[in-house]
Amino acid sequence: MEDTILRIENLCAFFGDHRVLSCVNLSVPRNKTTAVMGPSGCGKTTLIRCINRMHELVQGASTTGRILLHDDDIHRMNPIVVRRRIGMVFQKPNPFPTMSIYDNVIAGYKLNGVRLGKAESDRIVEESLVKAALWDEVKDIIHRKGTFLSGGQQQRLCIARSLAMAPEVLLLDEPTSALDPKATSRIEQLIFELKKDVTVLLVTHNMAQAARVSDYTAFVYLGELVEFGPTEKLFTVPEDRRTEEYLTGKFG
Amino acid sequence: MREERRIVVRVAWDRLFSAATALLSYLSLIPLFLILYYIGRRGISAVDWDFFTSLPAPVGETGGGVSNALVGSAVLIGVACVLAVPVGIAAGVFLSEYGKSRLAGAVRLAVDVLQGIPSIVIGIIAYLWIVRPMRGFSALSGGAALAMLMLPVVVRSTEETLRLIPSALREASLALGVPRHRTVLKVILPAGLSGILTAVILGVARISGETAPLLFTAFGSPFMEWNVLRPMNSLPLMIFNYATSPYPEWHALAWGASFVLAVFMLLMNLVAKVMARRWKIRF
Structure with missing residues (x-):
């Protein structure tokens, strides 16, 4: 396999004594879109929340195993640094309600107390919004509150907010589950274009979505990584019987 | 046929029940309106320009005002806010953001108990802790007593x-890689600002009418006083002292002060309502 950016080795995740992920091994290829697919409650969201160390914020949550970003163990890095290099977009759009569109995009800098010149912050805002395919829609209302946008626009704003930090990996946790079909297709198109700049890891319970946008697909079932491979191969000639049954709708 | 009659009876009961709740809720409004009416009728005539700008007139003379009590109330409320608001907000943040520890449980219990302590007891405590060591009644001790009353509301x-x-x-x-403390200060607190300000205003409304804790702390004073280390008058103290005096002129001033205090409370509650609505944040 080509360039690997993230290597997950023997990752187990727990909530208290309850094991939600067992022994996941996965190498995420760089500048590709990898879909993590599986029925609800299978642990796919937990998997990506381990990657930017959001999992451990929940009381009683813990992990074992290693996750390497390039060759650095993320558990040896400061979680704040991890989260700056690995961005995340959530299920429901969550722009900061007190901030304008502009301030939302550079929130990562502002909230961290990084001072940017006007020219530079203008540049970052425009570039990020262009990348998130939102610039044309909001360039004239950029100082209005972000919460006035539609759900799909808000989600693209959240993507722009993550992109502004120039992350190496972008985690998308079912980014379209709260959106209508039109907004969904907008976001999917966007995901397709994003991989020029960033490695995308997309959680979805929607098989069709995984098939449409991803280069590689991982199938997670009952906390276990069942199968991982190029999307085309996994959808046409799955190796594992459970993958085949999920794809043909026997369960899930 | 029987079935139909049963439904008619049920509907009738339903109507009766809602009528009863409506009637009782109107009944609960009566005391408030009676109080407002009575205070308004007796008090409004005492309120004129002099009422706000002059000092109390000597016994036997009509007129005079309560300017010193107005200033005193403002100073006492100010002192209480300076003491209670930062501590209260900090404790509230602690309870909501880090509120699963044993310490948080203890704080929550302590705050609830503090809320239940009668205000006169808090006055006595302030007397023992502040007035006695400082050898004298002072607005500072009064403000501290009021702060203890306000604290639980804010927290x-x-x-x-x-x-x-x-x-x-x-x-x-x-x-986004923002540390916890910055998240609280720059995201959570701004998003909750209107609620916190509402809490402060309701806290102010709660303490602005308190008399008991001031009896042996701020004590009262017939003079205009700005120094927080000296005894100071306040509206409720003045009402208490003047209403229990034998002079009709003083009674009139006490009615006027009651009227002003009631209007102030009303305004505070209105401001809190409007602010909570106007600044409401859409998530």
């Missing part, structure tokens, strides 16, 4: 407000 309302903020907002900030 619990701040906690409740911050708890209602969706955790998605915290996660959005943390996922």
